[in-house]
Amino acid sequence: MRHTDGQTDHDLKNILLEAWLTRQANFSDTIDFNTPSRTLSVSVTGSSCALNCSHCAGVYLRAMVSLDQALGSSKDPERNETSYLVSGGSDRQGRVPLMENINKLRQLAKQGPLNLHTGLVTDQEARLLAEVATVVSFDLVGDDETISAVYGLPVTVEDYIQSYRTLQKYTRVIPHLCIGLNGGKITGEYETLHLLRKEKVDAISMIIFRPTAETPFSNCLPPAPGQVARFMASARLMFPRTPLYLGCMRPGGRYREIIDLYALQAGFNKIVMPAPAARREAVRKGLSVSISEECCSL
Numbered sequence: 001m002r003h004t005d006g007q008t009d010h011d012l013k014n015i016l017l018e019a020w021l022t023r024q025a026n027f028s029d030t031i032d033f034n035t036p037s038r039t040l041s042v043s044v045t046g047s048s049c050a051l052n053c054s055h056c057a058g059v060y061l062r063a064m065v066s067l068d069q070a071l072g073s074s075k076d077p078e079r080n081e082t083s084y085l086v087s088g089g090s091d092r093q094g095r096v097p098l099m100e101n102i103n104k105l106r107q108l109a110k111q112g113p114l115n116l117h118t119g120l121v122t123d124q125e126a127r128l129l130a131e132v133a134t135v136v137s138f139d140l141v142g143d144d145e146t147i148s149a150v151y152g153l154p155v156t157v158e159d160y161i162q163s164y165r166t167l168q169k170y171t172r173v174i175p176h177l178c179i180g181l182n183g184g185k186i187t188g189e190y191e192t193l194h195l196l197r198k199e200k201v202d203a204i205s206m207i208i209f210r211p212t213a214e215t216p217f218s219n220c221l222p223p224a225p226g227q228v229a230r231f232m233a234s235a236r237l238m239f240p241r242t243p244l245y246l247g248c249m250r251p252g253g254r255y256r257e258i259i260d261l262y263a264l265q266a267g268f269n270k271i272v273m274p275a276p277a278a279r280r281e282a283v284r285k286g287l288s289v290s291i292s293e294e295c296c297s298l
Contacts, residue, residue, distance in 0.1 A: 012226055016265045019233035023267025026241045030288045032270040032296075033279070036248065039115070039295040040081035042070045042108075044101045049089025054150045054216040055181060055209060058089055060249075067104050073111070083134075083294045084108055087117035094120040094153045098129055105132045115295050120155065120163045130170035135297050137205065138164055140175040142195050143188020150181055157188075161195060168200050174297040175201065176247065179231055180209035180223035189231060193238050203243040203269075204235065205297060208250035208259065222251045229262035236267040245270040245296045272296050 043064035052058060064087065065073075073079045086105065088096045096119040098105065108114060113134035121129070129136070141147050144156050167173045177192055196204065208228060211220050235244060246263040250256060260278035263271055264285070271278055282289055 012229060015230060015233040015237075016262070019236040019266045022236055022240045023269075027243075027267075027269060028288075029286060030290055031264070031268075031282055032290045032292055033274050033282075034245075034270055034272045034292045034294075034296045036085075036272065036293065036295045038080060038082045038293040039298065040065060040070055040073060040079075040084050042067055042084050042086045043088045044086065044097060045088035047089075050092050051090045051094070051151055051153070053090075053152070054183070055178075056212065057215040059212050059214055061087075061089055067101055067108070071104060071107055071111070081112065083113045083115070083298050084111070085115045085117070085137075085295050090119050090151075094151065094155060094159075095125075099125050102128060102132070105129075108132075109134075113294075113298055115297050118163075118167065120159060121166055123166050123169075126163075126166045126170050130167075133171050136167050136171055136173045137176050137297050138167060138173050140164055140177060140192055140196070141181065141188060142190075142192030143182070146182040146188050149183070157191075157195070161199070164199065172202055174203050174205050174245075176205045176207065178207050178209060178249075179228050182209075183217045183220040184209050184211070184222050186223055186227055186231065190234070193235055197238060201239065201242055203245060203297075204239065205245040205247045206232065206235070207247040210249060210251045222255060225255065225258045225262065228259055229266060232263055232266040232268065243269040246272060247296055248272040270296055 041064040043061045044067050047058050047061045049058040090096055109132040114132055116133045116136050118136055140160055142157055147153055179189055180186055209222050211218055246268050257275045257277045260271055260275040261281055264278045264281050
């Protein structure tokens with residue numbers, strides 16, 4: 001069988017096998033299955049976002065609590081969070097307005113570790129945010145066309161790389177890479193991997209474009225599972241000693257079953273909320289399963 005990107009089943013099996021052997025040579029036989037039930041998602045902008053990006057349009061902000069609600073959560077005996085993922089909508093410069101809330105973030109950091117989604121930053125912003133961040137999750141895009149089509153920003157790949165380097169000077173940063181971000185098309189993801197090979201990288205977290213109602217990309221399809229599998233395996237071969245994570249944002253149903261299985265076969269170290277097929281494959285491969293309950297980047 002030949003896939004839409006020109007690869008055959010035989011080609012895919014070979015690269016997945018090579019990726020798995022690479023993992024075996026560089027990591028222990030342990031995989032982390034992550035269920036982030038103890039990390040509270042917080043938006044500093046409510047559901048508003050100046051960019052209304054094509055893949056999200058602020059939809060995912062609606063499920064987050066406000067910063068004030070998060071600050072009061074430690075007094076609620078029914079809340080069990082021990083850490084916080086702090087994000088929000090972007091302004092017209094591609095920034096999440098965290099600096100405007102820095103004093104409240106300092107208070108929140110006393111309640112538990114913070115994973116900050118920053119967007120683009122200046123040196124001064126990066127330095128101050130590092131004072132409260134346990135880790136920064138940074139969405140990295142390696143294609144100018146995708147930046148324009150998805151975010152509508154008048155910036156370039158170089159701006160994203162510069163912000164990534166600036167954050168790295170002051171704190172731990174996990175680059176986040178969305179496979180198929182540009183309406184399900186893989187347009188700059190491989191270039192992002194090549195860019196990261198020139199940078200300091202502690203780990204790489206990958207998510208997958210998920211068509212979402214009420215967004216401009218609602219009628220698009222996610223990238224073909226075979227294309228995603230090839231990309232994940234390529235990432236393992238390009239980063240043989242770097243932990244690779246499959247994050248929470250990806251399509252559900254049968255697609256998720258297939259993708260999660262591929263992620264395990266491609267030698268990923270962590271899978272967030274894994275499907276049953278991946279759990280079974282972990283047992284078949286003799287892996288020792290570690291369970292964690294906080295955001296995968298923490």
